[in-house]
Amino acid sequence: MTTTPFKNEPFVDFSLPQNDKAMRDALAKVKNELGKSYPLIINGEAVFTNETEPSYNPANKEQIIGTVSQADQKLVDQAMEAATQAFKTWRYTSAEVRSSYLLKASAAVRRRKFEFSAWMVYETGKSFAEADADVAEAIDFMEYYAREMLRIDIPVPLVPYEGELNRQIYIPLGVGIVIPPWNFPLAIMAGMATSAIVAGNTILLKPSPNAPIIAAKFVELMQELGLPKGVLNYVPGRPETIGDYMTGHVDTRFISFTGSRDVGLHIVEHANKRIPGQKWIKRVIAEMGGKDGIVVDSDADLDAAATAIVQSSFGFQGQKCSAASRAIIHKDVYDTVVEKVVQLTKALKMGNPEDNAYVGPVIDDKSFAKVQRYIEIGKTEAKLATGGELGPDYGYFIQPTIFIDAKADSRLMQEEIFGPVLGMMKADSFEEAIDIFNSTDYGLTGSVFSQNEEHLAYASERMFCGNLYFNRKCTGALVGVHPFGGFSMSGTDSKTGGPDYLQLFMQAKLVSEKF
Ligand SMILES: NC(=O)c1ccc[n+]([C@@H]2O[C@H](COP(=O)([O-])OP(=O)(O)OC[C@H]3O[C@@H](n4cnc5c(N)ncnc54)[C@H](O)[C@@H]3O)[C@@H](O)[C@H]2O)c1
Numbered sequence: 001m002t003t004t005p006f007k008n009e010p011f012v013d014f015s016l017p018q019n020d021k022a023m024r025d026a027l028a029k030v031k032n033e034l035g036k037s038y039p040l041i042i043n044g045e046a047v048f049t050n051e052t053e054p055s056y057n058p059a060n061k062e063q064i065i066g067t068v069s070q071a072d073q074k075l076v077d078q079a080m081e082a083a084t085q086a087f088k089t090w091r092y093t094s095a096e097v098r099s100s101y102l103l104k105a106s107a108a109v110r111r112r113k114f115e116f117s118a119w120m121v122y123e124t125g126k127s128f129a130e131a132d133a134d135v136a137e138a139i140d141f142m143e144y145y146a147r148e149m150l151r152i153d154i155p156v157p158l159v160p161y162e163g164e165l166n167r168q169i170y171i172p173l174g175v176g177i178v179i180p181p182w183n184f185p186l187a188i189m190a191g192m193a194t195s196a197i198v199a200g201n202t203i204l205l206k207p208s209p210n211a212p213i214i215a216a217k218f219v220e221l222m223q224e225l226g227l228p229k230g231v232l233n234y235v236p237g238r239p240e241t242i243g244d245y246m247t248g249h250v251d252t253r254f255i256s257f258t259g260s261r262d263v264g265l266h267i268v269e270h271a272n273k274r275i276p277g278q279k280w281i282k283r284v285i286a287e288m289g290g291k292d293g294i295v296v297d298s299d300a301d302l303d304a305a306a307t308a309i310v311q312s313s314f315g316f317q318g319q320k321c322s323a324a325s326r327a328i329i330h331k332d333v334y335d336t337v338v339e340k341v342v343q344l345t346k347a348l349k350m351g352n353p354e355d356n357a358y359v360g361p362v363i364d365d366k367s368f369a370k371v372q373r374y375i376e377i378g379k380t381e382a383k384l385a386t387g388g389e390l391g392p393d394y395g396y397f398i399q400p401t402i403f404i405d406a407k408a409d410s411r412l413m414q415e416e417i418f419g420p421v422l423g424m425m426k427a428d429s430f431e432e433a434i435d436i437f438n439s440t441d442y443g444l445t446g447s448v449f450s451q452n453e454e455h456l457a458y459a460s461e462r463m464f465c466g467n468l469y470f471n472r473k474c475t476g477a478l479v480g481v482h483p484f485g486g487f488s489m490s491g492t493d494s495k496t497g498g499p500d501y502l503q504l505f506m507q508a509k510l511v512s513e514k515f
């Protein structure tokens with residue numbers, strides 16, 4: 001199958017009236033669809049259960065986006081059986097056919113991009129631009145992985161050996177459990193689901209309880225495309241009811257998880273217990289938290305640095321694993337950078353994502369309480385420079401908050417908050433700034449603003465993070481361009497959107513023919 005070369009999906013320019021109108025029309029259309037009930041999808045069939053869970057709009061706590069049926073362990077077994085049966089044929093389906101489903105899906109999402117963005121505005125409180133970037137990334141993942149599967153399907157050249165024909169091929173693993181987070185509810189969910197299935201596996205997709213409707217809409221789309229039944233099973237359910245059951249299931253061959261450090265570590269530990277009758281070591285791909293930072297050198301472009309700090313810290317209310325929750329500034333420019341960052345932050349508009357406000361709500365009551373706890377902790381560890389107050393009480397709104405004169409080993413600067421809270425501190429030297437950056441358990445993203453080539457070379461070698469950016473923000477990796485994943489407690493460095501990713505869901509087989 002020939003395809004055009006991969007290129008990233010362009011972002012929508014909402015400053016153009018026609019795009020702004022298209023988005024608002026999509027919001028109106030989706031608003032009329034709020035409140036529906038969504039079933040499990042097992043073996044291509046809709047399964048409604050008595051147990052259901054509502055998904056709420058974080059910007060309007062009373063508004064129900066939809067209610068979702070909930071799987072119990074019996075239904076997980078049914079889904080596991082469906083996936084196991086489907087694997088028997090899907091595994092031998094050609095790479096071209098498997099890839100074609102992803103190309104059709106990306107085209108369908110592209111046609112409906114405003115609609116999918118509208119679902120994210122309602123279900124997760126994303127601004128227009130953040131929702132569009134999520135949709136664009138979902139399209140990119142599918143376009144990229146479709147092409148990657150075709151590339152991997154061509155055996156790599158081995159050392160020639162007289163009288164033998166040898167080739168190394170990649171074959172799928174089996175039935176996987178795909179467990180995405182809520183914060184990139186289409187992009188990461190779709191990327192995780194389609195990478196596993198294009199590699200020839202079949203899956204049980206357990207969506208986040210905070211974003212099950214968007215996942216349901218995506219699964220509907222895959223079904224409309226005719227994806228064979230049993231390949232993608234939609235199995236929402238309470239983690240405490242089915243989480244360990246799924247990841248500890250004897251028929252589970254691999255787990256693709258993206259989420260918090262604690263849950264990721266729990267899954268790694270739980271999946272490593274061999275179940276009687278289990279014929280393999282479960283493979284776990286886990287992408288976890290971050291405590292990312294931006295280092296500003298004494299010779300940096302201070303306006304560019306300040307803008308990048310604010311974008312990286314408060315885009316989507318700081319609810320990104322890549323978000324800059326730390327700014328580490330050379331002492332010579334500290335006061336100037338603090339002043340610029342505080343000024344830019346005070347200018348950010350908080351409001352309803354439906355009105356395209358830049359700062360929307362945090363995702364739910366638990367996050368709302370957690371961020372407030374860290375603001376109180378921050379007040380004991382550093383100096384509050386701006387923010388710290390709550391927004392309108394019809395949603396989970398918290399002002400973008402900045403603490404200055406923070407200490408490297410404080411909780412504020414060590415623990416993932418996952419909200420609109422930034423800690424700023426000064427470093428006596430560039431080298432000390434790099435040491436401070438490296439002083440957490442995480443290693444996901446980081447940026448350096450400097451015009452000193454030697455310092456950039458030093459950072460390239462010494463800054464310990466999976467995604468290191470020079471003179472730009474530390475969020476917004478592009479599929480194929482910035483393979484994404486981190487070290488230490490940020491996960492297994494799976495590098496989503498990169499040339500090594502699909503092989504994580506496959507195993508290499510050597511075929512040797514003597515003639
Ligand atoms: N490294 C990355 O690429 C990346 C990307 C996005 C988010 N994240 C991280 O994810 C976190 C935010 O997402 P979240 O709140 O959804 O994380 P979370 O860990 O609370 O949940 C992630 C997923 O795990 C499920 N889950 C929870 N307990 C489980 C269990 N015992 N067994 C099976 N599944 C279980 C949840 O239902 C959800 O689907 C942050 O820490 C963020 O840094 C990391």
Ligand SMILES: N[C@@H](CCC=O)C(=O)O
Binds near residue numbers: 320321322474475477
């Ligand atoms: N890949 C995204 C972050 C995903 C985690 O939340 C970025 O690069 O900003």
